[in-house]
Amino acid sequence: MSTIIKAENIGIKFSLGKKGYKKMQLTLGDVLKKGNQVRSTDDNSYDFWALRNVSFTINKGDILGVVGSNGSGKSTLLRIIAGVYSVDEGEIEVSGTISPLLSLGTGFKPALSGYDNIFLNGVIMGFQKHEIEEHVKDIIEFSELGNFIFEPVKNYSSGMAARLGFSIAVFLKRDIMLIDEVLGVGDYKFREKSQQKMREVIKSGQTVIIVSHNLESISEYANKCIWINKGELVMEGDTDEVLKKYVS
Numbered sequence: 159m160s161t162i163i164k165a166e167n168i169g170i171k172f173s174l175g176k177k178g179y180k181k182m183q184l185t186l187g188d189v190l191k192k193g194n195q196v197r198s199t200d201d202n203s204y205d206f207w208a209l210r211n212v213s214f215t216i217n218k219g220d221i222l223g224v225v226g227s228n229g230s231g232k233s234t235l236l237r238i239i240a241g242v243y244s245v246d247e248g249e250i251e252v253s254g255t256i257s258p259l260l261s262l263g264t265g266f267k268p269a270l271s272g273y274d275n276i277f278l279n280g281v282i283m284g285f286q287k288h289e290i291e292e293h294v295k296d297i298i299e300f301s302e303l304g305n306f307i308f309e310p311v312k313n314y315s316s317g318m319a320a321r322l323g324f325s326i327a328v329f330l331k332r333d334i335m336l337i338d339e340v341l342g343v344g345d346y347k348f349r350e351k352s353q354q355k356m357r358e359v360i361k362s363g364q365t366v367i368i369v370s371h372n373l374e375s376i377s378e379y380a381n382k383c384i385w386i387n388k389g390e391l392v393m394e395g396d397t398d399e400v401l402k403k404y405v406s
């Protein structure tokens with residue numbers, strides 16, 4: 159089996175508490191009046207490690223589930239894999255092309271229409287215009303957005319944006335598909351349809367990383383799972399075993 163992602167002791171830190179707000183002494187009125195001036199010039203910044211000492215490998219065709227409580231670092235991990243963030247510690251090797259990070263609202267230019275966003279995402283993913291044109295009809299049809307496809311994405315509901323993101327990712331395929339909590343967003347009918355599509359995608363040998371709080375989806379799709387808590391890897395292994403420990 160060929161390794162497609164190998165992460166070794168990766169860590170990423172954010173600088174928090176920059177320019178502390180002296181908000182305790184201020185009323186909302188002061189804040190509104192003074193705007194930015196309420197920022198203190200004191201530098202109270204400190205490093206916050208959103209992920210640390212995280213190691214795992216993903217082979218071609220693996221469906222990796224990522225679980226963990228809110229703020230544990232799951233989306234940050236996907237952003238690292240997608241190349242949006244670079245690590246401060248350790249090493250990560252990604253040997254494949256990545257589909258755009260599929261998460262709510264990200265990846266889209268709100269002022270552009272859904273139609274233009276299909277092309278924008280396609281180009282960012284490295285597709286040629288004619289390759290995108292080959293799939294655009296399928297994407298629009300699958301998303302069921304109708305004429306809204308020509309409206310700016312900023313006017314979409316979160317479910318509509320998720321439909322479009324999902325449709326783009328399943329038709330413009332790259333080596334690794336990253337899914338951050340979008341499977342459960344559509345309405346009941348779209349969810350059924352996207353679950354069916356996911357089964358097809360998985361059967362085709364696609365490598366997928368799914369972040370979700372919906373453990374049923376993780377359990378159905380993922381053959382491997384990692385559990386992250388407060389930025390640290392608690393467990394990596396077989397999905398059923400990890401989920402059993404995670405919920406206990």
Ligand SMILES: Nc1ncnc2c1ncn2[C@@H]1O[C@H](COP(=O)(O)OP(=O)(O)OP(=O)(O)O)[C@@H](O)[C@H]1O
Binds near residue numbers: 208226
């Ligand atoms: N750009 C950033 N600057 C500062 N802190 C950040 C940044 N991005 C993420 N964080 C922090 O890193 C931690 C992990 O965030 P992340 O979004 O990865 O959590 P998550 O596991 O995806 O949570 P959820 O289940 O709520 O989606 C959080 O404490 C978050 O506030």
Ligand SMILES: [Mg+2]
Binds near residue numbers: 232233234338
């Ligand atoms: Mg998240």
